[in-house]
Amino acid sequence: MPPLQNDVLIRALLKKPVPRTPLWIMRQAGRYLPEYRATRKQAGGFLTLCKTPELACEVTLQPVERFDLDAAILFSDILTIPDAMGLGLSFSEGEGPRFSRPVSSMKDVERIARTRPMDGLGYVCDAVRMIRHELNGRVPLIGFTGSPWTLATYMVEGETSREFRKIKSLLYTQPDILERLLEILSQAAADYLSAQIHAGAQAVMVFDTWGGVLSRDAYLKYSLGPMQHIVSELLRLETPHTVPIILFTKGVGHELADLAASGCHAVGLDWTMELDQARAQVGSRVALQGNLDPAVLYAPDAVIRREVQKVLEKYGQGSGHVFNLGHGIQQYVQPEKVTVLVDAVREFSPAYH
Amino acid sequence: MPPLQNDVLIRALLKKPVPRTPLWIMRQAGRYLPEYRATRKQAGGFLTLCKTPELACEVTLQPVERFDLDAAILFSDILTIPDAMGLGLSFSEGEGPRFSRPVSSMKDVERIARTRPMDGLGYVCDAVRMIRHELNGRVPLIGFTGSPWTLATYMVEGETSREFRKIKSLLYTQPDILERLLEILSQAAADYLSAQIHAGAQAVMVFDTWGGVLSRDAYLKYSLGPMQHIVSELLRLETPHTVPIILFTKGVGHELADLAASGCHAVGLDWTMELDQARAQVGSRVALQGNLDPAVLYAPDAVIRREVQKVLEKYGQGSGHVFNLGHGIQQYVQPEKVTVLVDAVREFSPAYH
Numbered sequence: 001m002p003p004l005q006n007d008v009l010i011r012a013l014l015k016k017p018v019p020r021t022p023l024w025i026m027r028q029a030g031r032y033l034p035e036y037r038a039t040r041k042q043a044g045g046f047l048t049l050c051k052t053p054e055l056a057c058e059v060t061l062q063p064v065e066r067f068d069l070d071a072a073i074l075f076s077d078i079l080t081i082p083d084a085m086g087l088g089l090s091f092s093e094g095e096g097p098r099f100s101r102p103v104s105s106m107k108d109v110e111r112i113a114r115t116r117p118m119d120g121l122g123y124v125c126d127a128v129r130m131i132r133h134e135l136n137g138r139v140p141l142i143g144f145t146g147s148p149w150t151l152a153t154y155m156v157e158g159e160t161s162r163e164f165r166k167i168k169s170l171l172y173t174q175p176d177i178l179e180r181l182l183e184i185l186s187q188a189a190a191d192y193l194s195a196q197i198h199a200g201a202q203a204v205m206v207f208d209t210w211g212g213v214l215s216r217d218a219y220l221k222y223s224l225g226p227m228q229h230i231v232s233e234l235l236r237l238e239t240p241h242t243v244p245i246i247l248f249t250k251g252v253g254h255e256l257a258d259l260a261a262s263g264c265h266a267v268g269l270d271w272t273m274e275l276d277q278a279r280a281q282v283g284s285r286v287a288l289q290g291n292l293d294p295a296v297l298y299a300p301d302a303v304i305r306r307e308v309q310k311v312l313e314k315y316g317q318g319s320g321h322v323f324n325l326g327h328g329i330q331q332y333v334q335p336e337k338v339t340v341l342v343d344a345v346r347e348f349s350p351a352y353h
Numbered sequence: 354m355p356p357l358q359n360d361v362l363i364r365a366l367l368k369k370p371v372p373r374t375p376l377w378i379m380r381q382a383g384r385y386l387p388e389y390r391a392t393r394k395q396a397g398g399f400l401t402l403c404k405t406p407e408l409a410c411e412v413t414l415q416p417v418e419r420f421d422l423d424a425a426i427l428f429s430d431i432l433t434i435p436d437a438m439g440l441g442l443s444f445s446e447g448e449g450p451r452f453s454r455p456v457s458s459m460k461d462v463e464r465i466a467r468t469r470p471m472d473g474l475g476y477v478c479d480a481v482r483m484i485r486h487e488l489n490g491r492v493p494l495i496g497f498t499g500s501p502w503t504l505a506t507y508m509v510e511g512e513t514s515r516e517f518r519k520i521k522s523l524l525y526t527q528p529d530i531l532e533r534l535l536e537i538l539s540q541a542a543a544d545y546l547s548a549q550i551h552a553g554a555q556a557v558m559v560f561d562t563w564g565g566v567l568s569r570d571a572y573l574k575y576s577l578g579p580m581q582h583i584v585s586e587l588l589r590l591e592t593p594h595t596v597p598i599i600l601f602t603k604g605v606g607h608e609l610a611d612l613a614a615s616g617c618h619a620v621g622l623d624w625t626m627e628l629d630q631a632r633a634q635v636g637s638r639v640a641l642q643g644n645l646d647p648a649v650l651y652a653p654d655a656v657i658r659r660e661v662q663k664v665l666e667k668y669g670q671g672s673g674h675v676f677n678l679g680h681g682i683q684q685y686v687q688p689e690k691v692t693v694l695v696d697a698v699r700e701f702s703p704a705y706h
Contacts (some may be wrong), residue, residue: 168648169651172649172653173651212604216627293521295522330516
């Protein structure tokens, strides 16, 4: 593999000095880009796009070609693991994911325990290798997984949920089933990220979309605990360079200190958190990633520039900040607005270093 | 009006000594009750149920008849104000609310400014009077409104949203339109609660369902500010007894201190907050209401009892706690589980007073 020419992201994640604040955008390879929509149309569907390494590589590269970003992130779905466990994943237009064989009993969980999901995830590692080759050292590649709790919510609910009735019933009624499921998913997610790292991922991120729907005790046990297992496993890997680990729980709020104490290198923040308060609380221990409100990208250019400045000012002087949105970029954003964002971060951030 | 026989709720909201922790349940008159479903079926629709005082009175009383609760809460919808402003509210099965004439321009807002919503909300005050008469002093009646920000989200989005694209675009692009809309809604909500109080509501609550999707600065300006206006207006009312004001922002997190400083008497907490931390932070200033995870009601009786004890223990000794769920009761809960909950609060709470 060629040497990394732009290591600003990696250095910031490790809180080393940088000349400017690095920047990438959650869901940067996505529907807001016309070139993405064209490739997806050509693929004939979202899952085919994920499962065809050439196409996944193509869309991963698209935002890096168009914008001056400091990282590429593997194009994939958070539900690849349960898909490889045989739950029958499908996506219908505008409906979100659906599993034809959701999990409801210990028998279901034990059936899952006997699967070998990594056997079915070779396409992801193929994509990682292909992307690394195509990137040719320009920027680092970030790998990712859904958090075990987040995977479990989809696997038990069978689809996107608003009330999480099924998984919470399980939590309060038959916690042994949930615990066993999370144990399996923790190991699967650790194996999955290890494989991505071996294939070439230079940083990894765990997306915990639904940890924020849990009470504190339940969060620590069912969301953070499994993520800690992943972190511990990854920290034991022998790699030529440190591979920073980013954890992101949407709506994490009061559990920030616990998240930062997990051993991870960086914590992602949504836009409802205050970067200055978060830095005061955990900034000596971890880097922080975030946290512009994604809706700012619907604003006039001058407002985008002002809001970018506010985020940079909130974090303040010094390394340890990775600029990002507080959640994934939305599909109705005009790509030109991302250029405004990128230019603003490039223009304003050197003053903070 | 007959004197109040059970004033435990009112006393707790004012942090006066009580012999036990009072209890009511958000959305206690709702679809989980077979008698509610029967009345709703008879009414032929949700809006008819809201707009027919006899039927609204009937369903308000149902949970009070069935369970040993310490309050009734007016049966109504949070969107009655925009409905009375002529936005064309409808509910389709399983879809949630929808407005046929949503707000998108200053012209729309000025059209709304010329309406007199209170002229169309007499049915709510009629229901309040009727409920007070039927309650005959058994327990206090809580009136309520949606918060101006929450009303504005529905009025601008036109329906339930996940990304809040339209209202956030307005916020970042044409804040003057949003500010004017919130100004109108703040006064309308204050008038609405004043009218409910004059008709007989003995406590009032503002439901801020969507304040949690805002960044801190935006929350203070667009969600809390308008609620503060309502609180100020209500505190100026001359009433024979103090009418406690409860504010509830779902997912409020870091803004708890600001909410508590608004002048309200009590703050509602969702289940992701820790009652002990919240009490340490703001408990000397306000009472706290909450915050059992609504999903606990799917659990076996012994687990419900254990979780009730945990909530009581978290708040600890002394007055100023109103037991409630952290969000509305869900439709699939068995009514028998509510009996278990009520009995547990009655059994365990006297030890804390």
